[in-house]
Amino acid sequence: MDRLPSNCILDKGRTGCGATTLAIRQQGNTIITVPYVNLIKSKESQHGDILLGVYEGTGREEILDYAKCHRTHKIMVTYDSLPKVIDALEGNGYDVRNDYQLVIDEWQVILNSYDFRPDAMQGLLKAAGGFKGVIYMTATPVKRKYMPDEMKHLQRVKIKWQDEQKLRLHSVKTTSPARLAAELCEGRTDEYNLHIFVNSVTMISRIIKYAGLKPEDVRTVCSKNRDSMATNQSKLGNAYMIADITDPVKPYNFYTSTAFEGCDIYDGKGLSVIVNDGHIAHSLLPVDTLFFQIAGRLRDSRYRDYVINIFSPTKNTDDVTYEEYVEASEKAFKEAEEYANRMNGNNDGADLAELYTNRRYVRVQDGRMIADRNMLNCDLMKHELQSVIYGNWRNLIDEIIASGIKIVKTEELNPEKPVKESASRKASFKDAFKRYCELKSARTIFPSAEQILIEKNKPLVKTAYDTLGESKVISLKYKVTDIRRELVKASTVTETEKIIRMVRQSLPYRKAIPRKEITEVLQGIYDTLGIHRTAVATDLAK
Structure with a gap:
């Protein structure tokens, strides 16, 4: 394959297969949208000769200077900054929607992040609809029932590999994930470096504290944008400075979701560890998408296809079953549709944005109210994750097996048990x-x-x-x-x-x-x- 196809959903079949590199190196103008800044920095370090990275802080003049100095344009941009690139280029005579292929990389993040980044995700999906050539690609697509409506008309293409990627998992149930992760750190040997993926800076701070790790041995990659950097640094403490994905690896490496997808980490003896805490909802990671993604971050490790998962089940005190939750949510969505139709028909000039603020599934698009099924799908997907998949160990094991992951060992370890x-x-x-x-x-x-x-x-x-x-x-x-x-x-x-x-x-x-x-x-x-x-x-x- 010397060029990516267009107007389809591409299932790459495995992580680290080179599809993003192909998008950068193929002929023709390409805009590649990605969810996180660290992914851009990772690719810039490899393709800085031809690639422009655009994210918070990149100005209009920098985009235009690049466009003037390069005959073929290869621009990698965060989901949030795509409108900035389109406006800058179109404002200077470039026919972006017809002359550029739009690549939406790691599109599973659209659903995973839809509830707390709705404006960015809605803007991305809307912008994609205006391109002559667009491709959504990932190695780990979400379940079809949760796919965004804006994508469902596209053809689905999957790359078949002769040697399938086999991921081996060591699953460990515990009552205290942070303390068990700290014990793993304390027992580390020079045979491997630990790469711990946990979507909570608070948990990272606890693990470091429990294990008594020295600042010079720790590398933490988390969000550094203007809204979160001060808070994250405060949680870690000034001795443990936030790092970039391109910084040298250390014996103990921690990553939040900013580095879960697409980033390249090079460590020949790196060992991946996923930590999920049932008490912290945003630390629960989808098995069918993020487990494979995380395993694929370590590009050259001898442990690349081996992952340790430390988790505690959720404390589900809600008596509502998943099926009952789906029924109630569908009812709420139908009411949202009726409300949107009623307001569109009867609006007397009031500000629509003020009328719908308390209705989760209603938003304004092009001056009209609509019911947003993507938000509903996001809710259903996350409720299934919290109440069903992580609700008990058996469900999690079943989900792991159904995703094609081989479980090599299961055990239950609780650090607080008495010792001899x-x-x-x-x-x-x-x-x-x-x-x-x-x-x-x-x-x-x-x-x-x-x-x-x-x-x-x-x-x-x-x-x-x-x-x-x-x-x-x-x-x-x-x-x-x-x-x-x-x-x-x-x-x-x-x-x-x-x-x-x-x-x-x-x-x-x-x-x-x-x-x-x-x-x-x-x-x-x-x-x-x-x-x-x-x-x-x-x-x-x-």
């Missing part, structure tokens, strides 16, 4: 170390609460395990003094510093010590470090 005596401060080093070895041998990606408490209450256990290994500690018969000596011996500090550290471990401070005892301790240290020297008490002064 081996994790207490009173436990002996030997008991704690032996239990720690058992827990580590299980090789689970989630450290258990018991393991984390052992590491917290007995830090020497983890240090000895990581540095010396189980066999060496056993050979030392779990003797803490000998273990500390071996750790000093294995360290990378200078020989003199090693001697000083061992002396501090072996001799009391500010207390008179017989010369013979000093000589014996120093000789033992020399022998341990392999220093061929005869110790004398006066060496201590060095």
